[in-house]
Amino acid sequence: xxxxxxxxxxxxxxxxxxxxxxxxxxxxxxxxxxxxxxxxxxxxxxxxxxxxxxxxxxxxxxxxxxxxxxxxxxxxxxxxxxxxxxxxxxxxxxxxxxxxxxxxxxxxxxxxxxxxxxxxxxxxxxxxxxxxxxxxxxxxxxxxxxxxxxxxxxxxxxxxxxxxxxxxxxxxxxxxxxxxxxxxxxxxxxxxxxxxxxxxxxxxxxxxxxxxxxxxxxxxxxxxxxxxxxxxxxxxxxxxxxxxxxxxxxxxxxxxxxxxxxxxxxxxxxxxxxxxxxxxxxxxxxxxxxxxxxxxxxxxxxxxxxxxxxxxxxxxxxxxxxxxxxxxxxxxxxxxxxxxxxxxxxxxx
Amino acid sequence: xxxxxxxxxxxxxxxxxxxxxxxxxxxxxxxxxxxxxxxxxxxxxxxxxxxxxxxxxxxxxxxxxxxxxxxxxxxxxxxxxxxxxxxxxxxxxxxxxxxxxxxxxxxxxxxxxxxxxxxxxxxxxxxxxxxxxxxxxxxxxxxxxxxxxxxxxxxxxxxxxxxxxxxxxxxxxxxxxxxxxxxxxxxxxxxxxxxxxxxxxxxxxxxxxxxxxxxxxxxxxxxxxxxxxxxxxxxxxxxxxxxxxxxxxxxxxxxxxxxxxxxxxxxxxxxxxxxxxxxxxxxxxxxxxxxxxxxxxxxxxxxxxxxxxxxxxxxxxxxxxxxxxxxxxxxxxxxxxxxxxxxxxxxxx
DNA sequence: GTTTAGCACTCTAAGATTGCGAGTGCTAAT
DNA sequence: ATTAGCACTCGCAATCTTAGAGTGCTAAAC
Numbered sequence: 001x002x003x004x005x006x007x008x009x010x011x012x013x014x015x016x017x018x019x020x021x022x023x024x025x026x027x028x029x030x031x032x033x034x035x036x037x038x039x040x041x042x043x044x045x046x047x048x049x050x051x052x053x054x055x056x057x058x059x060x061x062x063x064x065x066x067x068x069x070x071x072x073x074x075x076x077x078x079x080x081x082x083x084x085x086x087x088x089x090x091x092x093x094x095x096x097x098x099x100x101x102x103x104x105x106x107x108x109x110x111x112x113x114x115x116x117x118x119x120x121x122x123x124x125x126x127x128x129x130x131x132x133x134x135x136x137x138x139x140x141x142x143x144x145x146x147x148x149x150x151x152x153x154x155x156x157x158x159x160x161x162x163x164x165x166x167x168x169x170x171x172x173x174x175x176x177x178x179x180x181x182x183x184x185x186x187x188x189x190x191x192x193x194x195x196x197x198x199x200x201x202x203x204x205x206x207x208x209x210x211x212x213x214x215x216x217x218x219x220x221x222x223x224x225x226x227x228x229x230x231x232x233x234x235x236x237x238x239x240x241x242x243x244x245x246x247x248x249x250x251x252x253x254x255x256x257x258x259x260x261x262x263x264x265x266x267x268x269x270x271x272x273x274x275x276x277x278x279x280x281x282x283x284x285x286x287x288x289x290x291x292x293x294x295x296x297x298x299x300x301x302x303x304x305x306x307x308x309x310x311x312x313x314x315x316x317x318x319x320x321x322x323x324x325x326x327x328x329x330x331x332x333x334x335x336x337x338x339x340x341x342x343x344x345x346x347x348x349x
Numbered sequence: 350x351x352x353x354x355x356x357x358x359x360x361x362x363x364x365x366x367x368x369x370x371x372x373x374x375x376x377x378x379x380x381x382x383x384x385x386x387x388x389x390x391x392x393x394x395x396x397x398x399x400x401x402x403x404x405x406x407x408x409x410x411x412x413x414x415x416x417x418x419x420x421x422x423x424x425x426x427x428x429x430x431x432x433x434x435x436x437x438x439x440x441x442x443x444x445x446x447x448x449x450x451x452x453x454x455x456x457x458x459x460x461x462x463x464x465x466x467x468x469x470x471x472x473x474x475x476x477x478x479x480x481x482x483x484x485x486x487x488x489x490x491x492x493x494x495x496x497x498x499x500x501x502x503x504x505x506x507x508x509x510x511x512x513x514x515x516x517x518x519x520x521x522x523x524x525x526x527x528x529x530x531x532x533x534x535x536x537x538x539x540x541x542x543x544x545x546x547x548x549x550x551x552x553x554x555x556x557x558x559x560x561x562x563x564x565x566x567x568x569x570x571x572x573x574x575x576x577x578x579x580x581x582x583x584x585x586x587x588x589x590x591x592x593x594x595x596x597x598x599x600x601x602x603x604x605x606x607x608x609x610x611x612x613x614x615x616x617x618x619x620x621x622x623x624x625x626x627x628x629x630x631x632x633x634x635x636x637x638x639x640x641x642x643x644x645x646x647x648x649x650x651x652x653x654x655x656x657x658x659x660x661x662x663x664x665x666x667x668x669x670x671x672x673x674x675x676x677x678x679x680x681x682x683x684x685x686x687x688x689x690x691x692x693x694x695x696x697x698x
Numbered sequence: 699g700t701t702t703a704g705c706a707c708t709c710t711a712a713g714a715t716t717g718c719g720a721g722t723g724c725t726a727a728t
Numbered sequence: 729a730t731t732a733g734c735a736c737t738c739g740c741a742a743t744c745t746t747a748g749a750g751t752g753c754t755a756a757a758c
Contacts, residue, residue, distance in 0.1 A: 161512040
């Protein structure tokens with residue numbers, strides 16, 4: 001069997017996918033012949049369909065129904081058949097207007113996610129840049145709590161605050177803690193978080209003996225603070241909106257599938273993992289159906305793109321919707337959104 | 350028409366509701382006569398049913414089906430017919446075990462919500478205590494940002510951190526800010542948040558003229574900080590879990606209703622408003638169907654209870670499920686949970 | 699060799715029909 | 729007041745029917 005499809009077959013596949021995306025109904029040979037623009041009869045189309053079916057690009061839900069694209073069919077369509085019409089300048093301007101000037105990263109993410117959900121009428125999601133990278137420690141502060149515990153407050157970059165409770169070996173007074181914080185601030189402020197961890201470990205190793213009591217305390221405490229995972233609860237560094245829109249789609253009307261999907265969204269962990277995969281790639285990436293290797297997304301596709309600052313991909317944004325989505329519209333939207341977010345971040349840096 | 354029901358009618362209503370909660374199917378007169386334990390015939394039951402129908406406590410979905418309770422019927426049932434069996438000591442001990450020692454209020458809320466959802470197999474929710482009340486300012490800190498903005502960090506109570514960005518009239522140096530913070534800390538630390546706001550306003554009014562420059566700065570800044578709503582985004586002070594379980598219930602299988610419900614959960618605002626109503630009441634409260642005055646909850650009931658410290662209700666927790674829920678089980682669970690949370694909070698105070 | 703028309707065949711979705719079971723309401727007897 | 733009896737109603741599920749859409753194949757046409 002020839003893996004290559006002829007021009008006609010390609011064209012027919014393209015028209016078929018487009019029609020199916022529009023109607024959601026299986027496409028018959030007669031309709032396809034008409035819509036294709038080609039001057040061929042339905043019988044000819046039928047022959048072509050038989051070939052495409054053999055190649056696994058289309059299938060029919062039952063004997064006397066038309067054809068629908070398989071995941072493989074979608075893949076070919078998206079990879080080489082799709083003609084995306086770029087957004088007009090006008091639309092881009094509108095989009096830029098929508099993206100207000102948000103204060104914090106989290107707010108920006110929420111707003112973008114919301115925006116994506118609204119414009120595509122599907123679920124939108126935005127992963128928040130991992131603070132570990134390219135973010136520098138601004139200030140550190142300690143407060144005594146009861147039971148020898150200490151509250152550590154980190155100010156990172158411009159405006160992100162993170163706090164952690166650590167357990168100390170004994171009670172420390174506010175004054176002692178202030179001293180430690182002062183020392184740490186003078187030593188560590190301004191450095192990248194990544195770097196800070198290194199320095200702490202280095203100090204710990206080197207000067208164990210000759211170090212002043214106070215410094216030692218400070219470093220030991222800092223070690224505990226920076227030992228915690230980057231963000232207090234991992235499940236928080238990703239926002240999603242418009243999930244409920246997915247209920248509207250017929251292909252997801254099976255309550256069990258839907259439930260699985262929503263549970264996955266609640267878990268977040270797994271979706272995050274999935275998004276991590278996208279971090280490597282460049283530009284818009286598309287997962288079709290089970291390509292994610294993740295059962296509950298079987299009937300869904302994900303269109304994502306990384307957003308970046310200074311050439312480094314900081315996070316991922318995108319949409320999730322039914323496999324049968326209007327790719328030619330969604331792809332440029334995700335693409336442009338990612339670029340706008342990148343620009344916004346670069347500016348506010 | 351007599352508003353009073355006879356003993357028999359009451360008993361029958363009780364058995365009917367119980368049966369319906371168990372089966373979800375309309376209850377016919379024969380079955381009801383059998384289950385009631387009363388030694389009466391189906392015909393007698395039919396007569397009683399006719400009376401109950403007239404009073405609007407039961408209805409039949411169609412001519413030849415059995416009866417199901419109306420919202421009014423549920424109300425009577427819950428108010429005066431329900432026999433709740435209190436949880437055994439054993440169960441309470443188990444519950445206490447489940448409620449681990451969580452660090453922050455938010456974690457505790459999440460864990461309790463989760464727990465409620467799990468044990469009732471419905472959706473659980475917990476409102477987080479409004480920090481405005483009975484929480485005292487521990488410490489305040491300022492950091493300069495770009496563009497004359499200042500990051501204010503508040504430490505409240507033991508371990509809650511809150512941060513706000515405020516806009517200043519000019520650029521302040523780190524040293525100036527430190528001074529202001531020192532002043533504010535000496536003046537305000539240890540006082541209740543509620544009180545703090547008062548003091549600030551008072552200072553502003555009184556000493557406008559004779560005040561030292563630095564103090565004035567400090568107070569003006571503090572005013573901005575405490576002018577913000579108690580929590581940065583209102584939508585955050587309430588957690589919910591197990592929403593997806595609601596998909597399992599037949600009465601909610603209508604995709605549109607479900608969607609409305611989920612959207613309401615996402616909005617949070619409206620649910621919060623609803624929960625606010627519960628703050629007044631004492632003990633376990635129950636909303637049946639549309640009693641909430643909130644369309645999307647038509648087929649649902651809410652069982653809530655406030656949890657308190659020192660006799661003051663701090664927040665609300667509870668579950669949402671189909672009207673047809675096992676009240677006799679859910680009510681004690683919510684009740685005990687609220688008490689356990691109260692106890693846990695009192696202890697960690 | 700490719701394309702096309704024709705045709706028998708298959709399958710589904712949407713009514714229509716039927717029988718059954720459950721349950722009611724009424725009446726008359728207890 | 730309670731009960732038995734009975735005719736009646738309704739919904740549900742099963743079965744059947746039909747119309748329509750679409751296919752696959754074959755044989756003729758280009």
